[in-house]
Amino acid sequence: MSPTRRTTRRPWARRRLPGAAALALLVASGTACSNQAIDQWSRGGMPEGVTKQAGIVQTLWNGSWIAALATGVVVWGLILWACIFHRKKKNSPDQLPPQVRYNLPIEILYTVVPVIMVAVFFYFTARDETEITRITKAAPVKVAVEGYQWSWRFTTEYQGQKAVVAGVPVDLSKQSAENPQGPQLVLPVNTQVQFDLHSPDVIHSFWVPAFLFKQDVFPGNVHNRFQITTLDKTGVFVGRCAELCGTDHSKMLFSVKLVPQAEFDQYIKSQAGSAQ
Numbered sequence: 001m002s003p004t005r006r007t008t009r010r011p012w013a014r015r016r017l018p019g020a021a022a023l024a025l026l027v028a029s030g031t032a033c034s035n036q037a038i039d040q041w042s043r044g045g046m047p048e049g050v051t052k053q054a055g056i057v058q059t060l061w062n063g064s065w066i067a068a069l070a071t072g073v074v075v076w077g078l079i080l081w082a083c084i085f086h087r088k089k090k091n092s093p094d095q096l097p098p099q100v101r102y103n104l105p106i107e108i109l110y111t112v113v114p115v116i117m118v119a120v121f122f123y124f125t126a127r128d129e130t131e132i133t134r135i136t137k138a139a140p141v142k143v144a145v146e147g148y149q150w151s152w153r154f155t156t157e158y159q160g161q162k163a164v165v166a167g168v169p170v171d172l173s174k175q176s177a178e179n180p181q182g183p184q185l186v187l188p189v190n191t192q193v194q195f196d197l198h199s200p201d202v203i204h205s206f207w208v209p210a211f212l213f214k215q216d217v218f219p220g221n222v223h224n225r226f227q228i229t230t231l232d233k234t235g236v237f238v239g240r241c242a243e244l245c246g247t248d249h250s251k252m253l254f255s256v257k258l259v260p261q262a263e264f265d266q267y268i269k270s271q272a273g274s275a276q
Contacts, residue, residue, distance in 0.1 A: 043058060043061075043062075044058075044061050044062055044065050046058060046061060046212060047209045047210055047212070048210065049210060049211070049212050049231075050210045050211070050230060050231055050233045050235075050237060050258060051210075051211055051212075051228040051229060051230055051231060052228070052229040052230075052231065053131075053132045053211070053212070053213070053228050053229065054210070054211055054212040054213075056128050056131055056132055057128070057132070057212040057213055058212060059128075060124060060125065060128045061212075063124065064121070067117070067120075067121070071117070132213065132226070133226055134227070135194065135225055135226070135227045136192070136227065137194075138192065139191075139192035139193055139194035139227055140158065140159070140191060140192060141156065141157070141158050141187065141188065141191055141192070141193045141194070142156070142157045142158075142193075142194045142196070143155065143156050143157075143185065143187075143193060143194070143195050143196070144157075144196045144198070145195055145196065145197045145198070145206055145217065146198055146199065146200065147197070147198075147199045147204035147205075147206065147217040147241060147245075147252070148199065148200050148201055148204075149201050149202065149245060149246050149248070150169045150241075150245070150246060150247075150248035150249065150251050150252045151166070151167035151168050151169055151170075151182065151183065151251075151252055151254075152166070152167055152182070152183050152252065152254045153165070153166040153167070153183070154166075154183060154185045154254075156185070156186070156187075156268070156271075158264075158268050159268075161268050161269070161272040162271075162272060163186075163267065163268055163271030163272055164271070165183045165184065165185065165271075166183060167182045167183030167254060169248045169251035169252070170182045170251045170252075170253045171251075172250065172251060175253060177238070180236060180238050180253065180254075180255040181253055182252075182253040182254040182255060183254045183255075184236075184254065184255045184256070184257055185239075185254065185255070185256045185257070186256075186257045186259060186264060186267050187230055187256060187257070187258055187259070187264065188230065188258070188259060188260070188261045188263075188264035189230050189231065189232050189233065189234060189258050189259070189260060189261070190229075190230060190231070190232050190261070191229070191230055191261070192227060192228070192229050193227065193228050193229075193230060194225065194226075194227045195215070195225065195226055195227070195228070196223050196224075196225050197215055197216075197217040197218070197223065197224040197225070197226075198217065198218070198219075198222075198223050198224075199217045199218060199219040200219060201219060202219060202245050202246065203216055203217065203218055203219065203243050203245065204216070204217040204241045204243050204245050204252065205217060205241055205242035205243035206239070206241075206242075207239060207240055207241070207242040208237055208238075208239040208256050209237070209238070209239075210237040210256075211228065214242050216243065217243075230258055233258060234258050234259055234260065235257075235258055236255050236256070236257045236258075237255065237256045237257075237258070238253065238254075238255050239253070239254045239255060239256055240252060240253050240254070
């Protein structure tokens with residue numbers, strides 16, 4: 001091989017190597033993004049749930065989408081069938097198709113089928129709602145949630161000890177996903193937790209997106225209660241008021257931190273000791 005050929009091949013390799021590396025990086029990042037997208041699509045755009053009850057909501061949500069898409073496919077198919085097979089004939093463009101006053105089988109079909117669909121949806125919704133709102137009164141952790149204009153107060157009771165956390169309206173300029181502002185509710189993983197919601201002023205709404213459902217917070221003598229069972233997923237999950245409640249409604253932010261049981265025990269002891 002001549003020296004000329006060697007000198008011409010080396011620059012070519014140097015030029016192609018960065019491109020190949022960039023292509024490999026693009027394929028790897030694209031694969032990661034596609035996996036995340038598939039995971040997001042599998043949940044129907046919902047966030048990943050952190051409670052047992054969230055799984056029930058997720059199943060109902062996915063089932064509703066499947067039923068809706070199946071209905072859409074049938075309707076789109078009928079529309080396309082009508083457009084294709086009931087066009088005007090070229091040899092007789094002014095001739096109308098046979099005119100009928102009514103079609104009893106079709107009228108029965110499009111009356112009975114929607115009634116059955118609504119009844120099925122109602123059954124599964126009522127069944128899941130009953131399970132989600134069921135309270136066993138055996139939850140070892142009880143949290144009194146007070147939503148007020150415009151923040152939250154959490155009173156956590158566990159084994160005769162209480163931890164109280166109260167907040168103020170959040171400075172939105174300091175709010176971020178990595179550093180959520182507002183009062184933080186600390187809960188243990190793999191534990192039943194009962195919530196008792198109350199408001200001293202107006203209606204608020206207690207919403208943690210990772211719970212996949214929310215509950216209104218009513219004023220007066222109304223206490224809205226529900227119960228969750230946390231999964232074995234630690235982390236910090238944002239929450240907010242989902243009911244327009246006044247001027248600083250957007251500043252009613254908080255977070256829920258799920259920690260191992262040992263860390264929760266230490267937290268309760270430290271908070272109860274500082275409150276005494």
